[in-house]
Amino acid sequence: MAEQARRMRRAGRCLIYVAAAGYGKSTTLETLCADGAGTYWTAEALLARPYRDPRTAGARVVVDDLCALPGPAQRQLARDLAELPAEVELWLAARRPLDPGFYSALPGTAVERGAADLALSLDQVARVLREEHGIVDAEPAVRVYDVTAGWPALVQFAGEALGRHGVGSEELLAALTEPGTPAASWIGEQVLAEQPEDAAVLMDAAVTLGPLPEALCIGLADAGLLDTGVPAGPLQSLRWLRRAGLLVAGAGGAPRLVPAVSAVLGQRRRAGCAGTGVRSDAFVDFAAGWYSGNGHPLAAAALLHRAGRPAQCAAVLAEHGDRMLAAGGGEQVVRLLRAIPDAERSFAVRLVHGDALRMTGDAAGALRVFAPLLEDPARCGDAGLRWRAAMVHYMRGEYATALELCTPPADAGRTVDDVLLLACRAGALMMLGRSADSAAVAADALRCADGGGDDRAKAAAHIAAALGAVGARRDEHLAAALEAAQRAGDVVTVVRVLVNRAEGLIRDARYPEALRVAARAVATAEHSCPPGLLVAALSNAGDALLRLGRYDEAERHFERVVAVSHRAGLSRAASGLWGIAEVRRQLGRREQSRTAFEEAVEAARAVDDTQVLVPALAGLTRVLLDGPDPDLAAARRAAEEAERAAPRILLPLALVAAGWVAFAEGVLPVAQQRAAAAVTAARASRRADCLANALELVAAVGTDTGGAVAALREAEAIWRAAGALPAADRALVLLGRVPGADGAQRSAAKAAARRLMDLGVPAIDGTRLPASEDGSTPVRMRVLGGFEVFVDGRPVPLPAWRSRQARSLVKILVARRGRPVARLELRELLWPDDEPHRTAHRLSVLLSVVRTVLDPARRWPTDHHVRADLAGISLDPGHVAVDVEELLSDAAHAALLIRTGDRAHAREVLVELDELYRGDAFSDEPYEQWADGLREEARAVWLRALRDLAGLSRAAGDLDQAVTYLVRLLAIDAYDETVHRNLVEVLVRAGRHGEARRAFDRWCQAMRSIDAPVPTARVLAGRA
Template sequence: MESEGRRLLARCGVRAAVEWVERVPPAERSAAVHCLHAEALALAGDLDAAAAILLPLADDPSPDVARLLGHLEYRRGRPRQALEWYARGPADGLLLAWTATAYWATGDEAACREHADRAWRAATASGDRRALVASHVALGFAAEMVGDCAAEQHHYEKALDLAEAADDRVEAARMRANLSSRLLGEARYAEAAVMADAAVAQAEAVGYLAVLGIALCNGGDALLRLGDLDAATDRFDRALAVEHRIGSQRLAYPLAGLGDVHRVRGRTSLARAAYEEAIRVCGTGGDRQGLVPALVGLARLLADQEPDVAAELADRAHRDAKGPAAIRTLLALGWVAVGKGDHAAAADLAGQAAGKARLHRDRARLAEALELVAVARPARARVSLAEARTIWADTGAEPDARRITVLLGALPHAGADDRAAARAAREALAAQGIPSPVPGDPVVIRTLGRFEVRVAGEPLPRSVWQSRKARDLLRMLVVRRGRGIAREELGRLLWREDSDRVAHRLSVALSTVRSALDPAGDLVVADQQTVALDTGRAAVDLEDFLADAQDGLRTGDRGVLAAAEAAYTGDLFEDEPYDDWAVALREELRAVYLRVTRTLAAGTADVDEAAYYYQRLLAKDPYDEQAHRALVSTLTAAGRHGAAARARARFADAVRTLSLS
């Protein structure tokens, strides 16, 4: 085991190595065999068992013991504690390489470079293959921090060649995970996804859980950009399970990835929860690789609605970010500046981000910087957005290319081709479950419960409408859900007559609606025959409710279903229920809400939760016999006989009322 154990681990994997070590009686295992056992357990994700083996050897640690104890802390997402262990051991090439890696994780560029160089010299002098592989990885990290992309890729590829030449499948899995990270950094998403899948397959084959989680996250990031959101979610969920099993603070990586998926899908509450959990998980361990993306994601999410909170998050991220991670933080600061109305600062930050993105070959962040320029400098919007779209299309990031196409179609004086492309892009995004961007100050239209319109966050007073007819016109257009309605029909519905005067009145009402919502006139689309509301350019609560409800019912995602249920704050135009033209949509929305609530009630084993949703359902439909019976049955099965009796009495009252009527 002393002479061949490491080769067995490299070629046959973790399970084989553990099995062979455990054939040796514990009393007969040397320190070298104990280290091999601990290393195999650590690779398999059993960090506590590995620590139990190593800690008795820690009083005067050998390089292997110090390296492995530091490695355990590094795998837990605590690089600062890892450095404390690395400093206790005699420095050989392998220990120096892992020290450089920990300094990379903390963002210490100078220390990373120093220890990577020392590791290379020591490994070259000793001829130790493992040390050579690790030193190339450390040199790759050091190159990444200063934007030397060619050197970074060279060192990763060299490390992979060395690992494969020695048939070291364990190290080869780690190298493929690193290469997938490099490909992600250059926005080579399709290649990154393939490389990440190869790393996942190899890590699973050898039982290398510590790398498996990273490779899954890299695959998730690539698939998210490529537009396969379900597959991306699967990768992040699997990575989350792996990191839970290990007990690692690297839970932050998949949590931030899930936050990104939710943000892209427009699920802001779920995104916020994921980002905030990722930030809590990171704690004070010093792992900027997990912390910075979560801080940036949350700052971007809150930039419009809570700019002061977003500013604190972005500032914190910028203080912690080093190397290419700083590009993300500059962009987050730029969007916060936009949220605060400081477009000059946003333009300056976009310029800084673009410069760093070019240095690091980061095409994705360059495209994002161009999008920020388009908002901060409207005169350059068309040119900047067109270039951003070209970059996204070249990288294969179709959802981002479509998102920019929507923005181009919404620019003032956009041509017919741009508008047609924008409509097609909106449809394609909707098919992927991705909401279209709302350019400029969003218009929010609330129809569930009390009718209300907000522009730039402020509710419009009734006086803005000048007459009830203009307000009713907007309500009719909302009910049509983006479909056109003939001018003659609008005239009959609003004034119950058909005359030349009606056409003039309708033009006046249209002008009032446009002035209130959208002075540029693009939100309300009208020609000589029809009028329509461009629902892709306004946030309409009933559209959001239907999208979440349909998605939740399709996937069974209780978080989405619960969000849809909570979003249903009342029936359509509940404060004005007597308009015949709204009845059909009101009943459709109500039926969808009842289905969502019934699904939530029936799909949980929690008695309180089930009872809550059944009661919500009965509040909306007191005569739903199925819901009454299910509520009584649920309470009775849980032994809550008093509550069941009261529920049974309400059921009887409902039946009696129906009989009387």
């Protein structure tokens, strides 16, 4: 809002919102006056009192529903507003055209904002459905956006229909627009009834026509076939409807009615309530001819269909079908073909029909159309038939079948279909890992395309050639393909180019640019392309978002990949499953990630998709190695399969996975060999992302500290240049863990760790990041020395829990360390004296209470902190900081530092660990067996830390500090002979002989009390 105000002040004093009802004008204006900084008027109020008010000076005047004023009153209002002080801002709104004299009387230059500025984007529609209607699936948002064009009020109606009434997305348009429904009534009363008569005439024509280019409207008016009753002809009405938001940009940019409005008008026409009925033959002939001759063949076919002329419709489909499909008209073509009798379906029409079914995701239907043609000896060798049928199998991930169909005949020529067949063959070969064969076939396709001169063929051939090219050569092929596709008006091929371009940018680790290209591909593919292309575009966008650390958005894109694949019957869900798994891996959801990776591997194996299989196996390997109980055998099997399946370009991923397995197994030479090979392979294939991953492995397995630092610095530079800031921060954290890291590196590592935790990343390479006390983790729990929960830095008061069992539930979940606890077990622990079948509802209530306590503002999804699924209930360790988990993580890190010789850093970590241990875990639940395991583990870790601190202090010459730790240990366990001996030795070494004698006497007394051997006095002389 502030930005709009700044723009208004730059452009003039007055801003006018002009749009139909329901676009949010009144809400916007009321918000301006919410802080008392302005005066809000309605037209009714303006008619009842003077316009000028001294209280408005120096602030703003807001006038809503201007169109309710008659023309003279509008002009008078403009003159009165012009007399206000120059510093007063003027914000106005109208839902119908204003009197022309109004604008000329306004002060300065008026800035107008229309429906296009107020409509919701697809992302905003998805957010409204998710936050206000509880619809988390992304697919309904696309359907709602299609039907409403982002009209805010219609989006709300759609959300209510989907959420409250359980309407499926495919039935949404009918549910919104059937007579008597709330949305249909609102459209009739608040929208259609408000439009001027000339606009109503044009809308009625639009229901028959479809797209409404200005030139068509002028042509119809000049021919006497369209009379809106205004001197300026239909253009004035057309432009008004666009400003008001009833006409929106359709395919090719031509305006069309918002589908929900068009459907209501159609219902009224069929009911005889409005409209002029069926148009004249002259009207249909003129419009169909204009459409066909001016680049709108699909609109021509649709108009002929509505006019009941199937033979003419079929003729247009046969002549222009490929062009219609290339422009993204697959769904409309399928609907039109349903009304074409078999007798009117020529071979060309059948090819268009099968291709249209493929593009709409009906692979089975497309094969049913193509099967009899492929069995016909007179037709089966037709190149156009074979590449179209092959593309169906390609879309389903059946690359071997597609390759068989794309075998070129011996007498292959240079027709467009011949080139498209070769291009499809090259793609199938590449997906099967036969990159050299693919490059040879793509070269043949290029030679044929250059000889033929057809832009569609050139685009396909250059895309095929780009599959096996790298670097600048690949970019050249894609640029040539894009130019050819744009010249041909082939929207589908444009998206294919964008998809390939985005994939190349991801391989080159240019993630921000990749996201921009992928987002453009998704936006176009939503409405114009086969579902297979939409899946590819969504996968690319999700991959780029993942690398950029936008994890929630990435997961939504990957979930849509799975949903679209399943809905369309495609075998393309593997890439979405991989993406979901990788998001969850980075967010520390180990079990969920493992399950998704295993599903991705299975899906990729089923269709022999090595492009997904290898990354999925590599990711599964890392998940199996992370955590307290790594599954080395399963990890080794996954890495070995990845290495066997990997084509050259993916070999670095497999080698890195194998290196991590060898490292976990303790076979350091093999790990180092795999790391070096991965670096070499990544540099050879020019995969910057794979190179950075390989360098991280080099740093982990190398024995040279300087080499590790250099490798991590190079990895960090690669990630930062790529825009992958989470990965760059991961490299910084790893740099801070390198033995001998200086203060600056450790400080940078801590800052990077905080940034990663803000993103929800809890661990790196299985080691948890240290949660800070500065509130960066919204939910923190303390169980050491007593149970306490902090939300946004403030302790949760006892009354907020509502019952003791709610706190106990959280404690039990903490004690299980993120592992699911079965509901029956929880009920027995919480209510041991009640029958389990009587406590199920109580557990649900407790779960709701806990979630409310941890997220009182409801900022996160329901399962953000506490997950509940078929396996049971668990605490999400990626979203909750628990002090005992930090203690165990710090202990493991310190042990690693001691093993690697970084004693100074280890001592720092152990000091922080000692400060963190405020008492035994669950000290307020001393008799609960569920707490014993974690309590004893934490206590043992702390005691080990004190022993290590004593030893490190002694080795560093800090004898006084060593004495302090040893005395503390004896206060905990007075019979620890090793500690007694160490204390006496340290005191002797420090020259504190009196204290040494007293310590020796206490040692002897302790040993006698338990009938243990008494030490000799030689220790007092410094001899064991």
